[in-house]
Amino acid sequence: MPNETTYGPNNRRFANRLCSQKTIYTNFIVFVLICVVCAPVAYFLTSMLTDLLDWESLPSKSITDSTAICAKRVVGYFTFWGFFDLQPWQLNNLTHVIFIFVRIEKDLVVKTDQTYAETKIWDMKKAVSEAKQNGLKMMFAIGGYQADSEFRQITSLRASKETRTKFLNSIIAVIDHYEIDGIEISWMWPPYISRVPYLMLIRDIREHLEKHRIAKKRADDYVLSITAPRNISDLKSFYFNEILKYVDFVNVLTDEYQYSNKLIGPISPLLGNPELSLDATTKYLVCQTKRPSKFNLVVPLFGLFWTNATLNEAFPAPKLNAQGPYEMAWRLWKREPWSSYSVSWDEKSRLAFVWDSSSRMFATFENERSLREKSIYVRDKNLGGITMNSLDKDEEGTLGNAIKTVELCTDDELEDIKYKCDN
Numbered sequence: 001m002p003n004e005t006t007y008g009p010n011n012r013r014f015a016n017r018l019c020s021q022k023t024i025y026t027n028f029i030v031f032v033l034i035c036v037v038c039a040p041v042a043y044f045l046t047s048m049l050t051d052l053l054d055w056e057s058l059p060s061k062s063i064t065d066s067t068a069i070c071a072k073r074v075v076g077y078f079t080f081w082g083f084f085d086l087q088p089w090q091l092n093n094l095t096h097v098i099f100i101f102v103r104i105e106k107d108l109v110v111k112t113d114q115t116y117a118e119t120k121i122w123d124m125k126k127a128v129s130e131a132k133q134n135g136l137k138m139m140f141a142i143g144g145y146q147a148d149s150e151f152r153q154i155t156s157l158r159a160s161k162e163t164r165t166k167f168l169n170s171i172i173a174v175i176d177h178y179e180i181d182g183i184e185i186s187w188m189w190p191p192y193i194s195r196v197p198y199l200m201l202i203r204d205i206r207e208h209l210e211k212h213r214i215a216k217k218r219a220d221d222y223v224l225s226i227t228a229p230r231n232i233s234d235l236k237s238f239y240f241n242e243i244l245k246y247v248d249f250v251n252v253l254t255d256e257y258q259y260s261n262k263l264i265g266p267i268s269p270l271l272g273n274p275e276l277s278l279d280a281t282t283k284y285l286v287c288q289t290k291r292p293s294k295f296n297l298v299v300p301l302f303g304l305f306w307t308n309a310t311l312n313e314a315f316p317a318p319k320l321n322a323q324g325p326y327e328m329a330w331r332l333w334k335r336e337p338w339s340s341y342s343v344s345w346d347e348k349s350r351l352a353f354v355w356d357s358s359s360r361m362f363a364t365f366e367n368e369r370s371l372r373e374k375s376i377y378v379r380d381k382n383l384g385g386i387t388m389n390s391l392d393k394d395e396e397g398t399l400g401n402a403i404k405t406v407e408l409c410t411d412d413e414l415e416d417i418k419y420k421c422d423n
């Protein structure tokens with residue numbers, strides 16, 4: 001089963017893409033069986049395609065710091081493996097849209113010449129050009145879940161100067177070719193030992209972008225952002241106070257806390273866990289850096305479910321014999337057979353969930369209420385913004401609208417800190 005590999009999120013996402021086509025089957029068991037069948041197929045396709053395609057990172061976007069006006073960001077990721085094309089209205093009220101992911105090839109250059117991703121990019125550009133959204137920035141995320149080895153090679157002390165220059169130049173070439181506004185570096189989990197090389201990489205990229213901006217006589221700075229993990233111990237690989245000098249913002253991957261293979265539990269708990277929750281992760285980052293405006297919370301526009309689960313009382317609960325997690329689009333909860341389950345609200349994590357003790361299916365997902373609460377949290381904690389993962393999973397715009405109705409701007413100063421940092 002592919003759903004618990006190191007690269008689980010990708011395989012799982014792909015598995016569900018195939019599976020979700022089958023939801024016309026009203027019988028839940030049939031659906032689950034299909035998923036079980038799909039998973040190995042997806043896994044096979046995944047291993048086959050990963051050499052050709054790049055579908056594994058997370059990007060974000062930002063705007064240039066401005067202390068005078070409200071500079072809150074509302075960002076949408078857009079995946080190349082999703083079902084749905086981006087519609088111009090989905091970009092209303094967004095500040096940045098970020099395509100995920102552009103691959104780093106084996107020869108350590110950034111490339112986008114895979115036919116499928118290429119088409120998605122031009123479709124996306126079309127939507128952006130038709131959107132009546134002033135100042136919307138379009139970005140690409142470079143790297144992704146499976147780019148660890150490439151990033152390690154690029155930042156290695158043994159890497160030649162030519163390798164490094166070739167990589168940097170390939171970023172510029174992609175920016176020019178698609179006329180985009182910036183990039184996100186998506187090295188998901190840089191190892192602790194790479195913290196200096198990682199900082200140097202970000203610094204070099206900013207320097208390269210700035211040189212290019214001057215050469216092109218471009219008025220606006222190119223946007224540079226990075227992806228950061230949700231796990232506090234993983235965040236120690238980042239010299240944030242240095243990195244924040246070079247990046248416009250950081251997309252913190254708080255959209256999925258539960259792909260450990262030991263537990264079933266909330267996908268993106270806002271509260272209720274002193275180590276693994278959005279509140280814990282952002283408190284750590286803000287208290288470390290004193291720069292709340294630099295951090296965007298990434299929120300999932302999807303849910304996770306497990307079958308054959310055992311849930312006695314609260315969750316997270318031990319995984320035991322449960323199978324999953326499988327990713328599931330939120331809209332499916334409005335369809336049979338899913339719509340016949342009663343949806344509960346978890347006070348602790350502030351998320352919707354379903355526990356069906358007869359079929360032993362457990363699901364955890366965002367809904368309009370949970371996303372509104374997360375948006376209000378972003379406002380009340382004076383964070384930089386909110387990032388949706390991803391627009392193609394919310395093709396009716398219901399979840400996106402729940403986020404967009406929350407006014408993020410306040411009278412707070414840009415870097416007012418809303419956490420008690422001394423405990």
Ligand SMILES: *[C@@H]1O[C@H](CO)[C@@H](O)[C@H](O)[C@H]1NC(C)=O
Nearest residue numbers: 092093132133404405406407
């Ligand atoms: C979203 O955009 C529309 C028009 O572009 C505007 O009227 C509305 O006030 C915006 N909503 C928010 C919450 O900013």
Ligand SMILES: *[C@@H]1O[C@H](CO)[C@@H](O)[C@H](O)[C@H]1NC(C)=O
Nearest residue numbers: 231232233234257259260276
């Ligand atoms: C967080 O990271 C540490 C160190 O890498 C690891 O031991 C731990 O299992 C991680 N926790 C989660 C929930 O991913």
Ligand SMILES: *[C@@H]1O[C@H](CO)[C@@H](O)[C@H](O)[C@H]1NC(C)=O
Nearest residue numbers: 307308309310320321322323
């Ligand atoms: C489901 O769980 C039970 C125990 O709770 C276990 O005996 C059984 O093997 C599991 N089934 C599958 C398909 O994993």
